[in-house]
Amino acid sequence: MILTTLIKRQLRIFAVLTLVALFFAVVVYARVPALLGVGVYEVRAEYADASGLYPKAIVTYRGVQVGEVADLEVGDGGAVADLRIDDEHDIPATVVAELHSTSAIGEQYVDLVPAPGEDAGEDSASLGEGDVIPVERTVEMPQITPVLESVNDLLASVPRARTRRVLDQVDQGLAGSGPDLAGTIENADSLLRTAQDRLAVTTSLIRTAQPVLGTQQALRGTTLSYAQSLAAFTSELAGRDRDLRALLSQGPAGLRAATELVNDLQPTLPLLVTNLTTNAEVLNTYLPQIQEGLVYYPVTVARLQSAINPRAEFGDVNLDLRANVNNPPACSQGYLAASERRDPSVAQFRDVDLLAHCTVPEADPKSVRGARLLPCPQGGGRGPLPSSCGLDFGKGVWPEGAGPSGRRDLSRGVTVGGDASMELPAEQGWQALVLGPVSVR
Structure with a gap:
């Protein structure tokens, strides 16, 4: 057989491809370097019971495969699993090694879970070659055998005849209601699919509801008191059922009559x-x-009775009268001057200044009991008018065509009359008195 140049080149290419395939098979698939300890480190996990775990089982961290179980051996009081983990994964040294199963009867694997209440940070220690996860930080796989035995015992304790009778009755009760x-x-x-799709939102809602539920638990006594009061109220309503029915049946007629x-x-x-409303304000x-x-009225009446009653049989009163002439002197400042006063014989009508009062200073002895010394109702100051104390009251109203043609508003000093007297301000109308209480100043 003659090997031409083309055939030699093809053989070289096939040889190179064969070497590349063998390299990938050894390095990637067979993981020979990992078997030799290259690019991996081994961690020992101690379990009280490692039933079902086997070599070559995968090791995951946060759901990502990071290695595999290299070997299993019997340790002091339990089993020890050698976990071979790739160097490229930094795993906190405080992780918990839990055994899980891919399904109810599936193969087991080791899941490395961060310790509760701890979060892996940049400065936290990581697992390294030869580290040991003690039995206190390992979780065994729950055994299915006790569960199956309990289920078997439960099924054995159910009476068959009664169960058959109940199923027959359920079948009769559901007859025709299949659709x-x-x-x-x-x-x-x-509903379950929707809840599964909204699992993250539901979980967030549950976490957010925890403070609210804590507050409700703290207010447990108040809530119970409200519930008891509501129960008493509803019980009273139930006892007055006849009266309530009578009110509901006769109420419309009464409302029509009232309207x-x-x-x-x-x-x-x-x-x-x-x-x-204005007067109430x-x-x-x-x-x-x-x-x-x-408060002072009964005291005043008592004083009068003490002066009258002792002398009632004699027909006189036990009083001590004293006459003061121009002491203190009368006040004329703030009133009409003497030159502007009219003769009593003048019969023409003239408006009276309803705001006239003594305007001398407060310390002046004239008109000691004058209007200028009236105390303000809210305290702190005196004044002859409500407006002097910062008060503003509503105005009275007159029916159209009745009352004075013009009247003076003492709080503002303006004259109001004509059709404007029929305006009912919304905040001081008769509806405000009927539908709401008078506001407290």
Whole structure:
């Protein structure tokens, strides 16, 4: 056979390809360098029970394969697994070696899990050649045999005759409802798939709900009190069921009658309630002064009775009167001058200055009890008018065509009249008194 130049070249190419294939088979597939300890390091994991684990089983970290089980041997009080891990993976030295199975009857593998409460950082130590994972940081594979034995015992404890009778009754009860049951199962399956798709969101929601649940647990006493009060309230409602039914049946007729009554009282009732709102606002502002007057009223009556009752049979009163003439002197500042006063014989009408009061300084002895010394209801200051104390009350209203043609607003010193007197401000209308309480200043 003559080897031509072309044949020699082809043989050289085949030889090179064969060498490359053998190299990949030895290095990549057979992992001969790893068997010789090149590019890997070995870690020993101690287990109290390593049943089901075998050599060549994979080793994972955070779900990624990082090595394999090199060998298994019997140790002191358990089994020792030699884990061969690739050098390219840095694994924390505090990991926990757990045994898991790929399925209920599948092969086992070693899963390296970070220790609870610890996070691998740049400065944390990593596993190295010869490190040992003690039995305290290893988790064995749960044995299926005790579970199967428990299930077998449970099935053996179920009476067959009664179970058959129950199944027959269930079959009779579900007769004809097969499509509905199938729809329920399909909907449940769809619900489970949706929940699985939203697993991350659901897990985040559960973690976020933990502080809320902790707060609710801290408020357990208050919640129980609310629940007990609600139970008492609902029990009372249940006892008044007949009255509630009567109210619901007769209420519409009563509401219609009340509506007709209110319509018949237009516009008298709105005007009355509006003016009552203004009066209530004033009374609410001066409530402390009214309370003080009510407190002093019995004392004043008692003083009068102490002066009258002892002398009642004699027809006189035990009083001590003293006359003061121009002491203190009367105040004229702030009123009309004497030259502007009219003669009593003049019969023409003239507006009266309702804001006239003594305007002398507070320390002046004139008009000691004058309006300028009236205390403000909220304390801290005195003034003759509510506006002097920063108060602003609403205005009364008059029906159209009734009342004075012009009236003076003492809080503002302006004259209001005509059709404007019929305007009902929304914040001081009669609806505000009916639908809401008077605000407390």
